[in-house]
Amino acid sequence: METKEIAKRLADYCRKGDWDGAQKELYADNAKSIEPYATPAFSKETIGLNAIVEKGKKFDNMVEQMHGIEVSDPLVAGNSIAFTLAMDVTMKNQPRMTTPELCVYQVKDGKIVSEEFFV
Template sequence: MSPGKTGNVEAIANKLREYCVKGDFTDAQKAMYADDVVSTEPEEMKGFSKETKGKKAVADKMDKWLSSVDKVHRVDVSEPQIAGNAFSFVLQMDLTMKGQERMSMPEICVYTVKDGKVVSEQFFW
């Protein structure tokens, strides 16, 4: 892969990290995700599919998840690790979900980039 392409992925990774540090997940998706993005969770959860396809469906999934959050106390995001057209970081959230106790929610987030946009996201927790 040419240095320009790797640099582009690095810039995208750093920009997405900036959004996540601020907890601005919705605007990150609007600005950085491809129309045909695919989002994959480690398993199907109540009310959430294992795999979600398309920018609108992924945005709807985010809205649904955000509506289940009572309060975000803190968000920490590691520096991105970049390999070719992919990158990852550790996202650590301290939050309170509606009707639940405060919790720590760590996950590894892996993203793939194509033509300057995120085309896939996969979460491991």
């Protein structure tokens, strides 16, 4: 799959909040996920598709209600993909908030090999 096609499919999955679907279809088994910083819930870096899928499930279990997700059109440069993603979300035991971030992905051999999030 070409990087432009991966970018479109990834953005579509993210607009639906279907992290699991995106990861299982588009990510390499040895993919890496990098958060802006470590938190009590998540390490700064997660390596391997299975660990990334588990991280996604953990995030979903922390969500009380997802009110909306906005994803910009993706930008593609070579094997890099970037878009903005903003979630309007209520996490369990927390007030409603909007979480804007820049999402950057690297593609190799038709699969996403890294994702990194910036706030």
